[in-house]
Amino acid sequence: MSNHRFASPGSIYLLLVYLLLYTPIVLLFIFSFNNSTSLVFPLKGFTLQWYVMIFKNPELLKAVGNSLMIGFGSSLVATILGTMGAIAIVRFKLAGRSIFLAVSVLPLVIPYVIFGVSLLILFNEIGIKLSAFAAGLAHVIISIPYALLIISSRLVGFPDNLEEAAMDLGASYWGALLRVTIPICSPALLAAFLLCFTISFDEYAIASFLVGTDATLPVYLFSQLRFPTRLPMVVALAAILMSVTMTVMLFTEWLRRTGQSPARKG
């Protein structure tokens, strides 16, 4: 088989995509080290002052703290609920499980802005104060589909008589889950957790409606764009965020791949 004939139009296309995708990111990194408040060429000189500014800004650090807290909490809850949902869908022949699945993954297709507004109305009605907690709750809802899909694809991949074997050897149902199912799925669980975390950490639209005074990082960043002199600091922060997110995503993907065949490790 030879793919050479298709190689050249294919590679031009790929080059264009990479250019469009990565040029802004590369620019971001370049300007974060540029000694000037305006983001234009030619570059003035190398500086780390924007990065230093980030760590001298208590408001910003608080926003980072909020984001970490919301991200950690919401992904933990979403992963637990997603695991339970995945087990229910894959292992039990529930009546109407396709409906259950459809409802569970619905948040994937609801626009975040609309979802944010409707949660704002709902939370006002039932008396949940606008806060980091409210935003975290919303992030649980939007993260569950991802957790559910990642974990159920792992559960489908391994024979369900492993659980039967564990029970046959004296384990209770919960014992079988804890000793066999969860350990075998642990790479998928961690991958789900990390993906949920990046979703929460990046999310702006819903958070902007719900955080109240507990600004998350994206919300804080957007608010800072009104001040031109702070723009380079925002750029430096964006560069950090980008690095962290990409590292986590790469790690997640690696986990997901090794998780597909845990039997091969060893």
Place this chain on the structure above:
Amino acid sequence: MTDYAVELRNVTKVFASGRGAKTDEVYAVKEMNLGIPTGQFFTLLGPSGCGKTTTLRLIAGFETPSSGEIYIQGKPVSRIPPNERPVNTVFQNYALFPHMNVARNVAFGLAIKRVPRDEQEHLVKEALELVQLADMGRRMPSQLSGGQQQRVALARALVNQPAVLLLDEPLGALDLKLRKAMQIELKHIQEQVGITFVYVTHDQEEALTMSDYIAVMNFGLVLQLGDPATLYKKPANKFVADFIGESNFIQGKVESITKGGIRLRVLDEVITAPVADSNMTMGQNAIFTIRPEKMMLKTRQPASTEALSGSVQDVVYIGTDTRYVVSLLSGESVVVRVQNGCSPDIEQFSRGDQVKVIWLPEDARILAG
């Protein structure tokens, strides 16, 4: 009264199949009564879908009977979950835990029972020695061959010293040579540990090789229960005669019933055979059955034999014996296997020869048609 390790009394298992209004009830096991004697190698034999695996899963506790009761060591167990039953299972696809090494797989049941660690180690070592994998404890299941994985699964079950060991077609995935070797080894292990084995297979040769007792199943029913020789020599019905080994079947009508046997009319000829079914009536249709190796071909019928006339349709030489296909006057054909020994009274025939197919009356059976 016989000492049963497992007893099924009137056990029925119904599965719902289909959806909504079209729901159908399928009987996987139908009013089954079965006693499995303690310390024996007991086989459930039947074609796929006959209910043998469901029976095994009922005993293991993965299925609950729709009605009836199962007793293990005399105690009713229908309401006891699988983890509290004194049985262990060797699964068809081994079901080893991929995230644990061999030793931890084998120790799984002991760890749950909180057996002290040094005793665990000792028992695991013993179990691995029993299956000849003494130095494999640190390997992961993925590093083992199919046969070795099968041995680990066996050790993992036996180490718990269950009252009954259930084996669900454990050799199905192995190649023929390894399967033959494992059959002998499994039988030896069973004799060595003395635990009751309940073995499920669709392979009649495997069942005959290993078992003390065999229950032949079809359509959720036990069609015959007996030791291998009885099943082979005295099949109780056509299904058993056909499923175990090779059999000839000839249709006829019952002409008379005497103490010694039944006279059966096949077209213009009359043959006699011992009764297999006491419910025969005069004039009813019946099936005459006999194994191919129990028949001979002759030019003339010798005294004290039974015979039917026919012509040789096909001759196949297969080394140790010759297979003749003979077309009878009734139009049916029978297979006759004649050993190529040094006996002087063996006659050779070729295609088209007119022959008498002969046999001794006690080797034949007459079954309900």
